[in-house]
Amino acid sequence: MTLTWVDGYPAAGVPVHDRGVAYGDGLFETIRVVDQRPLLLSRRLQRLEAGCQRLDIPCQPEQLRAQILEFSAALGDGVAKLILTRGDGQRGYAPPRPSSPRTLLLGSPAPAYPREHAERGVQLYPCATRLAEQPALAGMKHLNRLEQVLARSEWQDPAFAEGLMRDMSGRVIEGVYSNIFLISKGVLQTPSLERCGIAGVMRAEILERAQRAGIAVEVCDVSFEALLAADEVFVCNSLYGIWPVRQLKSHVWPLGPLTRKLQNLIADLSSGT
Structure with a gap:
């Protein structure tokens, strides 16, 4: 099964002004999902929150947890890739103040490693x-x-x-x-x-x-x-x-x-x- 959500809802893509697209301005997690359960979720959220603090990107861990759990329930089994970007911005490196982070969740089948x-x-x-x-x-x-x-x-x-x-x-x-x-x-x-x-x-x-x-x-x-x-x-x-x-x-x-x-x-x- 393949799924794509943006900010918690099914979507087909991400706006072209997103700073994750323009500058790689964000973080990601690649999460194994088994029987609707995202593995090592607490560790991932801790790493994500720490990364957001270092990059000065607003982060709401409990909101992210809820999104991941809901997405994992829809995916069932596979891999959920979470991408958190700083959100939209104008041309130039200077980050927007304040910023409005965007979350993307991409679901795919688990890889078949030998x-x-x-x-x-x-x-x-x-x-x-x-x-x-x-x-x-x-x-x-x-x-x-x-x-x-x-x-x-x-x-x-x-x-x-x-x-x-x-x-x-x-x-x-x-x-x-x-x-x-x-x-x-x-x-x-x-x-x-x-x-x-x-x-x-x-x-x-x-x-x-x-x-x-x-x-x-x-x-x-x-x-x-x-x-x-x-x-x-x-x-x-x-x-x-x-x-x-x-x-x-x-x-x-x-x-x-x-x-x-x-x-x-x-x-x-x-x-x-």
Whole structure:
């Protein structure tokens, strides 16, 4: 089923003066919906509200929650993409004062990822496109995704399920559409996102559940050399859960026990990042 709502009502499109269209002035969330239930909704609303505060976009979380729940009930199963823009504006970068935010909800069927990605692991493509360091936007899921568009255009071979993205200094940051974790000597590590990257809701969920399970966790800068030296590597997002990483170029990692344990810990989410 495909659905499109604007500001809580069915609609065919969005006005051409919307600042999300003109400047990417807004935020978005990609939400897995199962049996009319939007997964990880509270985490998403918290991230959205925090992003709105940083961008100075008015936000009404409870109103958004009500819209998402109503939309999810209509969608049933699939993916709901929520886009929140600053609303309409005149030509020029200066934001309108006050602004009137606009919400878009786009519904589509859930993607059919191959089961072997989760069971046997995936191969990463080493993207040449680097992420620019901009702490003012780091962590947010804002609408400016041209870096990811460029990175994803680098490969067409279906042998690569994801791409590895690094920052301008060569540090490991994330996948093109996922977060990345590595396991070294029993410690679960994920890159710091203080300079760039998206702080994914599945990333946050994995960190919390791992800590509750007694697994040592660390958020830190990750060098490319540290990635290659890791015992296990996996990528994650809220649509597919966890995919073990088995290969990057000529380097190979095993499908390790801690990755399998974490897959089981989030099975209620990854079964329907």
